[in-house]
Amino acid sequence: MADLEVMIDSVGARGEGVAQTPSGPVFVPFTVPGDRVRIRAGAGDHAELLDLLSSSPQRVGPACAHFSDCGGCDLQHWQGPELLAWKHHQVKVTLAHRGLQAEVQPVVATPPGERRRARLALRRVAPGGAHSRDGDHVLLGFRARASRRIVDVQACPLLNERLSAAMPALRSLGPVLLRADGELVLEVTDTLGGIDLLIERSGEPNAALHAELARFAARHGLARISWRADAASEPELIASIASPALRFGNASVEVPPGAFVQASPTAERALLAEVLAAAQGVKRVADLYAGCGAFSLPLAGVAAVHAVEGDAAFAKALDAAARQSGARVTVEHRDLDRRPLQGDDLKRLDLVVLDPPRAGARAQCEALAKSKVPAVAYVSCNPATFARDARVLVDGGYTLERVVPVDQFLWSAHIELVAVLRRQPLNLARR
Ligand SMILES: C[S@@+](CC[C@H](N)C(=O)[O-])C[C@H]1O[C@@H](n2cnc3c(N)ncnc32)[C@H](O)[C@@H]1O
Structure with a gap:
């Protein structure tokens, strides 16, 4: 296909504009409905944007200088009501694909500047190294789109104030932690005690590096520094300055290094509000895939909670917080995909x-479908696996009552949701 001039008429499931061409629909990144563009055919049904010939009224200027290079965001050029309406539509279409109908509520938006965890790549480019351009320097940021290249991010409008302010200090770790052309990952989580930093780099830190990192933590007011060789290894504590705690309900949880934490406090509040509304008047709740207790501990204010979590460190942290605060939470460490709660459980x-997680909870939903549990509140970061699992629950006698999409990952094509499903009382079901 030669270069073409086309009009973008819609946006596909991955957030790319769609244009109709003589050879069928093509997907063009960074375009919005109403854009007139010149494109060049790429692989399959993908096309490259060559020129924006005339701009749609829906198009807005990106919030970040790194947009379109950095792989962190897909949709900064399309914001506001149209973007939220598109996310709403994506949820409806995904449900319809499984034959599910539900009242889908308006999307809960989240503001920029409040992301409290990030996984950053750090690279040292030294003179004489393969990637050296202008002497010894450090790259800190996110991966470029569809590439391992690191985009050197000076400021990210998604990050909260404390993580943003820490970027120069984190960058200064380059020469401390890396040799020429070396690379590692820094996982940062903002906690009440300060930033919790997890360094992911092969090898073990020697005594001198331990001491240097401890000084770094104290100098920059970090709560804790830990180290692991890779994502599968146990983190080792390097420095502990303050408790890396988060507050869930009336409890304070000391989160383990690299723990799962909802990325945006606004999204966490929205998800929790729906979960608590579903728990009105109930006595006994099981919180499955409980993490460190973001839902279990607030739920304990209204019911007795049995929390189940597959990560031993998260379960331990939740258990300690429940005991310390006297919350009515029992904790079980269990793999719910292999051993879902069923029967007497x-x-x-x-x-x-x-x-x-994104893979969903198929085995657990199959067990619930055979149970008499009256209600399920399902929080999902992947509408496709949610719809698959909800189909199993609906076929087992539940009604999909309410679905609330939550735009936790602002400026991405990602959408999360919380849904409530209830069993019809038996006498109604038989009519
Ligand atoms: C999306 S997080 C939710 C955590 C928590 N509800 C929160 O809001 O912070 C999913 C959790 O499921 C846990 N998980 C993943 N696979 C699991 C499995 N097979 N069995 C039990 N828990 C699992 C993860 O460790 C993680 O804590």
């Missing part, structure tokens, strides 16, 4: 809360 429960 589910008897006497009034509500099951699910918040699985």
Whole structure:
């Protein structure tokens, strides 16, 4: 296909503009409906944007200088009501694909500047190194789109104030931690005690590096520094200055290094509000895929909670916080994909809360479909696996009552949701 001039008429599921061409629809990144563009055919049904010939009224200027290079954001050029309406539509279409109908509420928006965790790549480019351009320098940021290259991010409008302010200090770790052309990952989480930093780099830090990192933590007011060789290894404590705690309900949880934390406090509040509304008047709740207790501990204010979590360190942190605060939470460390709660485990429960990773909770939903548990509140970071699992629950007698999309990952094509499903009382179901 030669270069073409086309009009973008919609946006596809991955956030790319769609244009109709003589050879069928093509997907053009960074375009919005109403843009007139010149494109060049790429692989399959993808095209490269060559020129923006005339701009749609829906188009806005990006909030960040790194937009379109940095892989962190896909949709800064399309913001406001149209973007939220598109996310709403994506949820409806995904549900319809599984034959599910539900009242889908308006999307809960989240503001920029409040992301409290990030996984940053750090690279040292030294003179004489393969990537050296202008002497010894350090790259800190996110991966470029579809590439391992690091985009050197000076400021990210998504990050909260404390993480943004820490960027220069984190960058200064380059020469401390890396040899020429070396690379590592820094995972940062903002906690009440300060930033919790997890360094992911092969090898072990020697005594001198330990001491230097401890001084770094104290100098920059970090809560803690830990180290692991890779994502599968146990983190080792390097420096502990303050408690890396988060508050969930009335409890304070000392989160383990690299712990799962909802990225945006606004999104966490929105998800929790729906979970708590579903728990009105109930006595016994199971919170499955409980993490460090973002839902279990607030739920303990209204019901007795059994929290189940597959990561031993998260379960331990939640258990310690529950004990210390006297919250009505029992904690079980269990792999719910291999050993879902079933039979007697589910008897006497009034509500099951699910918040699985992207793969969803198929085995657990199959067990729930056979149970008599009256209600399920399902928090999902992947509408496709949610719809698959909700289909299983609906086929097992639940009604999909309410779906609330939450735009936790602002400026991406990603959308999260929280849904409530209830069993019809038996006498109604038979009519
Ligand atoms: C999306 S997070 C939710 C955590 C928590 N609800 C929160 O809001 O902070 C998913 C959690 O499921 C846990 N998980 C993943 N696979 C699991 C499995 N097979 N069994 C039990 N828990 C699992 C992860 O460790 C993680 O804590």
